[in-house]
Amino acid sequence: MSSRLSHELRTPVTVVRSSIENLAMISKDEDTAVYVQRAEEGISRLNLILTAMSEATRLEQMLQTSDKEKIDISAVVYGCVEGYKLAYPESKFELVNEEGKLFINGVPEFVAQLLDKLAANAVEFSYPGQPIVFECKMLRDHISVKVSNSGPYLPESMKDRVFESMISVRPQEKQKEPHLGMGLHIARLIAEYHGGSIRAENRLDTEGVTIAVVFPKFYK
Numbered sequence: 001m002s003s004r005l006s007h008e009l010r011t012p013v014t015v016v017r018s019s020i021e022n023l024a025m026i027s028k029d030e031d032t033a034v035y036v037q038r039a040e041e042g043i044s045r046l047n048l049i050l051t052a053m054s055e056a057t058r059l060e061q062m063l064q065t066s067d068k069e070k071i072d073i074s075a076v077v078y079g080c081v082e083g084y085k086l087a088y089p090e091s092k093f094e095l096v097n098e099e100g101k102l103f104i105n106g107v108p109e110f111v112a113q114l115l116d117k118l119a120a121n122a123v124e125f126s127y128p129g130q131p132i133v134f135e136c137k138m139l140r141d142h143i144s145v146k147v148s149n150s151g152p153y154l155p156e157s158m159k160d161r162v163f164e165s166m167i168s169v170r171p172q173e174k175q176k177e178p179h180l181g182m183g184l185h186i187a188r189l190i191a192e193y194h195g196g197s198i199r200a201e202n203r204l205d206t207e208g209v210t211i212a213v214v215f216p217k218f219y220k
Contacts, residue, residue: 184200
């Protein structure tokens with residue numbers, strides 16, 4: 001449904017954007033310019049929403065046709081964290097990686113995409129100056145990857161719902177861009193594709209949230 005809806009909306013959105021641009025070119029009235037600007041902002045927000053919907057749909061289609069392989073998830077986590085240090089220079093990242101290789105049966109690009117979503121979520125909700133901690137370790141026959149940030153606690157009623165599509169805990173008045181809650185939903189899709197699970201918990205050591213992903217260990 002989201003794929004069809006996204007596709008069907010692209011054309012009318014393009015028509016409206018083109019009409020607004022033409023109106024801006026021919027009108028010099030200051031009052032009209034204000035309304036044109038508001039309309040352009042609205043169209044930009046709608047385009048972001050359509051893009052988010054399309055991303056989830058494309059991922060679901062790719063998961064159906066992708067083949068898993070034996071990968072060292074600790075190496076994937078390490079590489080991603082090093083990249084986040086460059087991508088988010090104002091944030092501090094720490095990594096706690098268990099020594100040795102930790103193998104799962106999966107697709108490294110999808111695991112990296114999952115980590116990207118968790119990193120972006122942690123950056124957005126972290127208190128300034130506080131570290132975002134990635135942890136990768138063995139748990140018996142499973143491998144745990146956790147991302148912890150200091151920040152507002154997650155409401156108890158939202159701990160499971162944050163992984164649903166169209167769910168966001170961001171206050172509407174503080175949103176700079178529209179959020180459909182697709183980031184953590186995509187993370188859940190990827191975790192489940194790998195035979196794993198994902199959950200969110202409030203931290204006990206300090207105010208903040210930990211998102212934990214558990215993957216089955218690869219034995220072959």
